[in-house]
Amino acid sequence: MNVNFQTAAAGERNQVNGVPVAKPEDTILGKDDFLKLLIHQLQNQDPLDPMDDREFIAQMAQFSSLEQLTNMNANIQQFTQQQEHTSLVQLSGLIGKQVNWYRIIEDDNGFEERHYSENEVTAVRRNESGELQVQLDTGRWVDSRQLTEVALKSEPSEGDDE
Template structure:
């Protein structure tokens, strides 16, 4: 009696999950299969073959461009300069220190004129000539934004017009 190999049973087969995307490797496999199984008496039309190769080249270029854009976006997201560029023109309040003694010298406020980085840290360059780490800012104000008026200012009577 002939024995059936147990590895051929369906329940022993690995489940194959099809990929919803067609990549360049799959495209090449399809093209090579077409070439191998074409009718020798009626080969593939040259124009059709060139068209498929052009599609493959276009697909490869699009994949390379997508990869480059992804790399660019990722590098922009982690750049401290880009991350803190919104601080330009803003006023920051920070704790100042006496350079000689190292003791606190009170709070200072100055406008951010540039953002740079050093060893992966964002450095805010201020209008007063000082440089501080971005995370040393205690408060950020927009000098062009007029905040809500205080209750006294809102309740003041208007001057009568003459």
Template sequence: MKIDDNLFLQNKPDEKKPAGNSNLGKDDFLKLLITELQNQDPTQPMDDKEFISQMATFSSLEQTQNMSEAINKFVKNQSQNLLSSQSDMIGKQITWEKSSTDADGKNSTDKVENTVAGITLKDGEIKYVTDKGDLVDPGQIDSIWDEDKKKAMT
């Protein structure tokens, strides 16, 4: 009897890994555990301590995933709260430092006075949109005032 060469391990074709997530999730872990239980030797069942350890690992994995989902929801809500908490800036006058580069490649910084026309949140960072269309980082602002109150004081 001759053994087919294709059955040798070194001749086995490379199996392509399925596209997608390469991390094991809780469903994968549970499938592995069930398969292990189904295929165990009935004369030598799994040790109780080992089984309890695997169940604890499964429980820990599930709790970690639940916590990760909760943190992601919390961060999303915080970002939305941050944006809405800044809405009182709309209509305020701001003085800020605007950096620019001239044709000769020289950098300069000018004090600019604009009205905040809107607020944007991108990648977790707040930017004020001025009436001239500039995006201003809050760290660039030197002063903030209400234009109507400023006129009343003068």
């Protein structure tokens, strides 16, 4: 039996000059497409020469594996999004605290050196690349991986006012 996978899996298509044109998302077969193909194959099989039981069981096992992998992928994506949100919320706990951080500067000989500074954190964000950053009291944004130490902001003691 011949099955036209393009036609069976593509679903609705746009047409240009009467010719069907596949949309980009049509090029990837999903679990619904595989199920449609299996049903199409069963409906169009030769009644005098039906599908072998072992072949049918193997196809069902593959379909079951595909569905489980699809569900696992969706769960991993959801977990990743939750972790990204949690990381940002946890980083917001640094607002108002003193942090030590470093930046790498190239010296006159071309060697990289770490220069350390201390500032107060005023804001946090996730940049366009998805990296977590903190804003310092100077207005500078620093990657959170450049932080080396966190401390409470030192309050002036009562004797300092005199």
